[in-house]
Amino acid sequence: MSGFIVFFARFLPELLRGAGLTILLTAEGLAAGFILGLLSALARVYGDKFWRGLAVGYIELFRGTPLLVQLFLIYYGLPGLGITLSRGLSAFLALGLNSGAYQAEYLRGSIIAIGDGQMMAGRSIGMSRWKTIWYVILPQALRLAIPAWSNEPVSLLKSTAVVFLIAVPELMAKAKSIAAETYDPIGTYLAVAIVYLAVVYLLDAFLRRVERLSRIPGFETEGKKA
């Protein structure tokens, strides 16, 4: 046990550097995915046939295939079409596109839950459709989405581990090289697990805080206490 603590302490700075990149990849993927997801959700709920179809196609494609396959298609596949992207950009694209498909579904659910009534009320005072979406539907739908959506940052953070396969030096890649160097895979992967766990814990605490701060009296998303 004390041997592990020494080991952990020795490689912690290296692992934290990897964790830094992991967090950055998560944040970027989440942000890109949020924009894509929001647009796709809006297209599915309010769009005409063309936009609905486009959104459904995108969501099904990226939810229906493994992230690793998407990553390899972008990094190894696109050069065949004359598009060569850096490792970092490929990782960002794969994570963003993948996350967007999931976020679209979370957001779509809560937009639908807000209902036609709010749209009708917005239109009745002379707001356009887009104004009503922006000022009435989304402020409510986004709040409503938080509990279910909170799953996505954590899930995406763990998914970033696959990008070590195209040699992006994130947490998992660091672990791989430490394990190779020390011949101690158990210690290494245990240490990595602890770092992932710590980051997820902090992320969860942050998300719960956001949920609490955005709460509106009488518009609770938690189940009513019977």
Next chain:
Amino acid sequence: MPDPILEARSLTKIYGQNVIFKDINIKVTEGETIVIIGPSGTGKSTLLRCMNLLTGVDGGQVFLDGKEITAKGYNEDEVRQHIGMVFQNFLLFNHLTALGNVMIGLTKVKKMPREQAKEKAMEELKRVGLADRADHYPGQLSGGQQQRVAIARALAMDPRVMLFDEPTSALDPELIGEVLGVMEKLARDHMTMLVVTHEMGFAREVADRIIFMEKGSIVEEGAPDDLFDHPQHNRTREFLWKITELYGKKEKEKAGKS
């Protein structure tokens, strides 16, 4: 007869095979309160929604101040600023306070500066007796209070005419009075109103004209006393008889008190 503010000319609405209403003609003139009564499912609510273009029409025209708003390419968003609407289930914006609900149309549609919008919104809340609830969210208000905020939200836009779609049907009996009270005050202040309701006491006391609608057409219309005391059609008589039997007791009690 002065020019009507809001007018429906042979308005028709069809859903698939179902004719919701057909050839409806209504003229609402300035300061007039018209109450539409009739059995449920006769297209009264849909008619109101067609009058402010929330629902498309399948025939006929709607005019606001003499201009045909059902004409192709007419700016519906602009039109609705001038036609206030109050819904059966209030439909307040749940993420905004009472004040925020009344202000949002002023700031986002009329582009009024915030301070000025706030002042105006407070005035409208005062008008419905809820200035002290300005910073409450809809979830913290009773149904009656929510509906009064909804009325204030519509009034804030300074509409030419107000449409009420069964404004008290979703309320507990003890909360109906406060909403009808606000509407009576509006009528006294000569707000132009078109009201769909089952509140026969309100209809009789406040309406200038009553329209009885059944199965998608206007059966009879007239002054309240004429319609209630001497209905010309059997169907009107039957409906009034049924509804007064249901509500009559309550209305008598109310009349006794005032």
